[in-house]
Amino acid sequence: MLKLRSISKTFNPGTVNANLALDRLSLELAEGDFVTVIGGNGAGKSTMLNAIAGTFMVDSGSILLDGKDITRLPEYKRAEHLGRVFQDPMMGTAPTMQIDENLALAARRGQHRGLKWGISKAEREEYHKLLKDLGLGLEDRMSAKVGLLSGGQRQALTLLMATLKKPKLLLLDEHTAALDPKTAAKVLEISQKVVEKNGLTTMMITHNMRDAIAFGNRLIMMDEGHIVLDISGEEKKNLTVADLLARFSKASGREETDDKLLLS
Amino acid sequence: MFFTSLLNALPGAIAQGAIWGIMAIGVYLTFRVLNVSDLTVDGSLATGGAVCVMLIRGGLSPWLALLCAFIAGMVAGLVTGLLHTRCGIPAILSGILTQLALYSVNLRIMQSKANQALSVDRYPLLISMRYVRSAENNPFPLIIIFVLVIIGLLYWFFGTELGCSMRATGTNQNMARAQGINTNRNIVFGLMLANGLVALSGALLSQFQGSADVNMGRGAIVIGLAAVIIGEVLFEKVFVNFALKMLAVIIGAILYYIVLQIVLQLGLNTNDLKLMTALIVAVFLAIPYWKSKVMARRTGKEAEQDA
Ligand SMILES: Nc1ncnc2c1ncn2[C@@H]1O[C@H](COP(=O)(O)OP(=O)(O)OP(=O)(O)O)[C@@H](O)[C@H]1O
Numbered sequence: 001m002l003k004l005r006s007i008s009k010t011f012n013p014g015t016v017n018a019n020l021a022l023d024r025l026s027l028e029l030a031e032g033d034f035v036t037v038i039g040g041n042g043a044g045k046s047t048m049l050n051a052i053a054g055t056f057m058v059d060s061g062s063i064l065l066d067g068k069d070i071t072r073l074p075e076y077k078r079a080e081h082l083g084r085v086f087q088d089p090m091m092g093t094a095p096t097m098q099i100d101e102n103l104a105l106a107a108r109r110g111q112h113r114g115l116k117w118g119i120s121k122a123e124r125e126e127y128h129k130l131l132k133d134l135g136l137g138l139e140d141r142m143s144a145k146v147g148l149l150s151g152g153q154r155q156a157l158t159l160l161m162a163t164l165k166k167p168k169l170l171l172l173d174e175h176t177a178a179l180d181p182k183t184a185a186k187v188l189e190i191s192q193k194v195v196e197k198n199g200l201t202t203m204m205i206t207h208n209m210r211d212a213i214a215f216g217n218r219l220i221m222m223d224e225g226h227i228v229l230d231i232s233g234e235e236k237k238n239l240t241v242a243d244l245l246a247r248f249s250k251a252s253g254r255e256e257t258d259d260k261l262l263l264s
Numbered sequence: 265m266f267f268t269s270l271l272n273a274l275p276g277a278i279a280q281g282a283i284w285g286i287m288a289i290g291v292y293l294t295f296r297v298l299n300v301s302d303l304t305v306d307g308s309l310a311t312g313g314a315v316c317v318m319l320i321r322g323g324l325s326p327w328l329a330l331l332c333a334f335i336a337g338m339v340a341g342l343v344t345g346l347l348h349t350r351c352g353i354p355a356i357l358s359g360i361l362t363q364l365a366l367y368s369v370n371l372r373i374m375q376s377k378a379n380q381a382l383s384v385d386r387y388p389l390l391i392s393m394r395y396v397r398s399a400e401n402n403p404f405p406l407i408i409i410f411v412l413v414i415i416g417l418l419y420w421f422f423g424t425e426l427g428c429s430m431r432a433t434g435t436n437q438n439m440a441r442a443q444g445i446n447t448n449r450n451i452v453f454g455l456m457l458a459n460g461l462v463a464l465s466g467a468l469l470s471q472f473q474g475s476a477d478v479n480m481g482r483g484a485i486v487i488g489l490a491a492v493i494i495g496e497v498l499f500e501k502v503f504v505n506f507a508l509k510m511l512a513v514i515i516g517a518i519l520y521y522i523v524l525q526i527v528l529q530l531g532l533n534t535n536d537l538k539l540m541t542a543l544i545v546a547v548f549l550a551i552p553y554w555k556s557k558v559m560a561r562r563t564g565k566e567a568e569q570d571a
């Protein structure tokens with residue numbers, strides 16, 4: 001359903017800071033795949049997700065979503081098919097707007113926005129129910145400004161917004177990295193639930209190897225802008241952290257396994 | 265003596281403040297709602313005045329002249345918006361470029377004269393300074409209606425789907441794009457709307473004072489900011505609703521003109537007015553920054569003590 005065909009991206013080309021962040025990367029996802037993505041800092045994980053989302057245009061290669069070439073489509077148009085949660089809890093919501101207004105914005109993703117009222121009463125009731133399901137008590141604060149919420153509450157809300165209108169593909173970029181362990185676990189649990197309930201095709205970047213193994217049906221590891229490992233099915237189920245480290249050092253061709261780099 | 269002359273001058277100051285307040289709402293939309301620093305304003309205010317005066321002199325009805333001024337302001341905003349979003353020029357610079365260009369355009373509109381008069385004796389003007397203290401033809405009812413209708417329309421608009429998407433664009437462009445909002449289009453549209461209002465304010469002003477001047481908008485942006493800031497400082501806690509926030513801007517503009525009047529009556533040199541305005545606005549813009557620095561220092565010290 002998603003096809004990345006040999007995409008490349010160089011940041012600051014032609015300068016001393018030129019940086020090949022994606023190097024002829026190819027990847028194909030099947031409908032319903034839940035892929036966890038790991039790799040060291042600067043491996044190109046976020047860049048890959050941003051390339052799919054259209055935050056920037058890739059230098060070469062093509063991106064197909066459900067058979068449609070979206071390589072040149074601007075970010076806001078691709079958004080129709082994508083749900084996104086970012087590492088930075090500030091990034092996914094409009095802080096000066098109310099919780100229900102944020103949800104109403106998300107509910108209209110991919111739709112024409114005209115002069116109809118921005119939020120209806122029926123919608124509010126629906127949001128109340130959905131927020132209640134989150135179990136964070138947000139349903140009683142629907143008219144509070146999102147800027148007042150904690151990081152974890154915001155990430156949970158962003159997750160809800162990303163999936164309110166069912167996306168073809170859900171992109172999670174270390175969306176629990178900025179949260180304390182307990183909140184992170186809670187948000188991960190919510191993510192898992194939402195993905196399962198809607199059967200969403202998902203890509204989740206994480207720095208936690210255990211999570212990468214525990215979640216999803218497929219795991220890919222990146223290094224220097226390529227995919228160096230791609231494990232799925234039974235093989236993934238039986239994976240251990242030690243296996244993963246060993247296979248990484250082999251795949252990346254490095255003598256020494258730089259566990260710190262991987263686990264940081 | 266001081267008070268009677270002040271009292272006499274007060275209605276004029278209030279009316280002027282309310283008209284400038286419409287301009288200040290335009291500034292509020294760009295600076296606060298869209299989060300874009302738009303300096304087109306100084307030019308588009310004069311454009312509104314110039315278009316209005318020349319059209320009325322040419323025999324058009326004052327109402328239609330206002331409409332045309334509004335449209336002319338929107339075109340000015342469109343130019344700034346396209347320079348910013350299509351040419352990648354920073355918003356501030358885009359506004360300055362348009363503003364500069366408008367100076368020439370405005371002179372062309374005014375047939376190369378820096379000032380064009382519009383006598384209330386010869387044309388059926390909607391509002392005039394001359395009647396500000398008389399019962400007949402008093403400009404206040406119409407000015408109040410304009411202010412209220414504009415606030416009402418904007419309040420409605422920013423509650424619609426499109427309006428909400430513009431607010432989201434102003435507060436977090438990343439989020440807006442991730443939710444499928446065309447942020448560039450929204451910024452252009454917001455600049456058009458804001459400059460339309462600014463030009464409308466210029467048009468009303470030209471009728472009110474019976475002339476248009478190519479320099480009438482000089483420093484308008486600072487006056488607009490002053491109004492926004494005065495409104496926020498005084499009413500931040502009480503006016504939380506969006507419509508009331510816009511009303512606070514109008515009140516801010518009126519207070520600005522009342523203070524101006526008082527200062528004038530006290531015998532201050534009018535040439536120093538802009539200096540004073542700039543100082544006041546600079547101080548108010550700096551206050552939040554200073555506050556945060558003091559806070560940071562304090563928490564830093566506490567941390568040191570704890571350690
Ligand atoms: N906008 C940008 N401009 C310039 N360089 C960039 C930009 N974004 C990423 N890079 C560079 O591209 C490379 C890949 O970065 P990317 O953010 O994709 O890494 P990552 O795998 O997500 O790492 P992390 O785990 O630290 O988030 C890095 O060297 C980074 O410095």
Ligand SMILES: [Mg+2]
Nearest residue numbers: 045046047174
């Ligand atoms: Mg990253």
